[in-house]
Amino acid sequence: MGFLISEEQELLRGSVADFVDKEVVPSAALIDEEARFPADLFVKAAELGYLGIRYPQEYGGSGGDHVMFALLCEELARGSMSLAASVSMQALMGTDFIYRFGMEEQRQRLLVPAIRGEKMGVIAMTEPDAGSDLGAMRTTARRDGDDYLLNGRKSWITNAALADFFTVAAKTAPEAGFKGVDMFLVERGTPGVSVGREIAKMGVLGLSASEVILEECRVPAGNLLGEEGTGARNLQGVLAEIRIMMGALSLGLGQAALDAGIRYARERVQFGRPIARFQAVSHRLADMATRLEAARLMVYRAASLLDHGERDMRLASMAKLFASEMANELADGASRIFASYGFATEYPVQRYFRDARFLLLGGGTSEILRGIIAHEMGVAR
């Protein structure tokens, strides 16, 4: 297996890194402080082709591969997790079902402008009583003539307040647990869909998480994405990608934390020398860097396998588990190096620390992932 990325991939990484250093990093703190969605950067990301990186050129995308998507996510996350998470939602979960299962008319009307950054699409799965246990969701989709009627309440929906269209998970077979779930396109403005309260959170403040309420929301049968009864399977299909994506976001945050730690350790002088000269600090940085490298290899291997047509759920889950935990360890490590300044809002480290928690959630908590890995290994009951 080749451990090097291609020239094309390196070029992309370099250009994203440039964009991040010049335009994202200077705004990241403000995005967080003001808790505002970085609309201007989102549009710029669209112009640079980031939102359509996974989609073919016929829809305005750039036809990039999984490794490229991971590189994009990593670099963006190094600058701002809020921006990175928003871009990756748009590039993947928020639009993928329309791309794969939507009708051409839907793709033209929604996917194409989404890739241009003119419309926002988000996925709505989680509910107040169904997070890790998605099969416990209570949102239903009842067939009614040529339509479906959706009823339920979704929670923690990223950027719901800004979304133009939702990919909603709802049960067409309520007794069937997770297997009864199907995916539906619901556009904003459809009677019966409304965005509810926003959940105040500790991190990733540049994106919002809100409730989405469906009350006898009527959508045409053509809004069912994929054949009835296949939703759960299709969702599984995209989960490996989501996990790799979360792994890549984790790499970016880890790198940011490490870079900040190195910089500070070189500058901060105590006891007559830069603190980097103390083994406690330099060894900590060495451990951090080592774990980051290990995580990076896992994430890119999983992405690379996908590019070769091999969807390895076990590896994708391991990559997400390892990288997200790594990001949290590195944010913690950096904050220790910064000591009190790791606490001060004028430094980014406290933001890395808060944002890192998000990485432990989306795509499966570490506990759920361990169960999945054990299952994939054939050792779980």
Place this chain on the structure above:
Amino acid sequence: MDFNFTPEHDLFRQSVREFADRYVRPHIKEMEEKKDIPHQLLDRIAEQGFYGLRFAEEWGGQGGDNVMFAILNEELARCYMSVAARVMMQCLMGTEFINLYGTEQQKRDYLVPAIKGEKYGTMCMTEPAGGTDLGAMQTTAVRDGDEYVINGQKSWITGANAVDFYTVAAKTDPEAGFRGVDLFLVDRDRPGVKVGDRIEKLIATASGCYDLFFDNVRIPADRLFGGEEGKGFALLRSILNDIRVHTAALGLGIARAAYEESVEYAKQREAYGRPIIKWQAIQHKLAKMRVEIDAARLMIYYAAWRMDQGLPVNVDAATCKYFITEAVLRIVDDATRIFGAYGASMEMNIQRYMRDARWLLYGAGTQTMILNIIAAEIRNE
């Protein structure tokens, strides 16, 4: 709260240490090589009154409390785990059932000589079919007139070849899982008792563990502990806390041995022109060891003290055992790192601490089992 040991405790600790340094330490190498503890040493230990430390003066014991017994275990283990394990078996598991549940006659015939070192006893629970899952045991005890007939195979029995009597767990009700287990007092010289192969092991090498076979062994019915069938598990449970706390004390002894030798070594070993204790990386390892030892000591002696006060101790016994096990593994690992290649040398003690420490992983219960127990207590609080 008075966190100090009494002068009596300190004096006792001193006497155990002196005994160990004088009579045990010089023979460790030989005992490791021969994989045996000479009877002469076991006799000397008897002369010290250690076997009867916990038992009432009425039987020739010392009437010592749990704090004292923990001190004995800690100091012996600090010197040599194999001896400490054998002694603990004779002081506790091998004899306690007679002490708690035996008849007057049985106490006179077994406990009194055991305290004097004239007879040795051991506990027989584990089988190939079940270690953690004792309820899976297949050894049976069938009532036949005035006798019980015992059939089965035990495994990992400490000192099976060198004892005079066994406390054997066998099922009087094979269908009933752990509730069908009962405990019996069996003489070694009963027809049908056969000591099997010695199990070659890496850990506590001089404390031999053996397979033990019971082939239609007949014992008088009054050898059933508890007076009636079905009480075995309750009886066993009554000493589990003792076993946990005192096994933890063994672990503490090893931890301290590894730590103390590491400090000494770090002070005299030079690298790059200075004793390695001058390097922060080493200092911090020693500091972390110290933190964990201090914490473990408090937990263990607190649990022992609670037992002496007659206070409930299910949680504390389990948590202190869990804690020291995880801690001692870390401590001996770091100790081997401090010693470098000498950590692997058979001439040094560290390799033995590293091996013997691992006994904590299953002695008195595996870590996963202990966590289950703690969680069960939490649920019932």
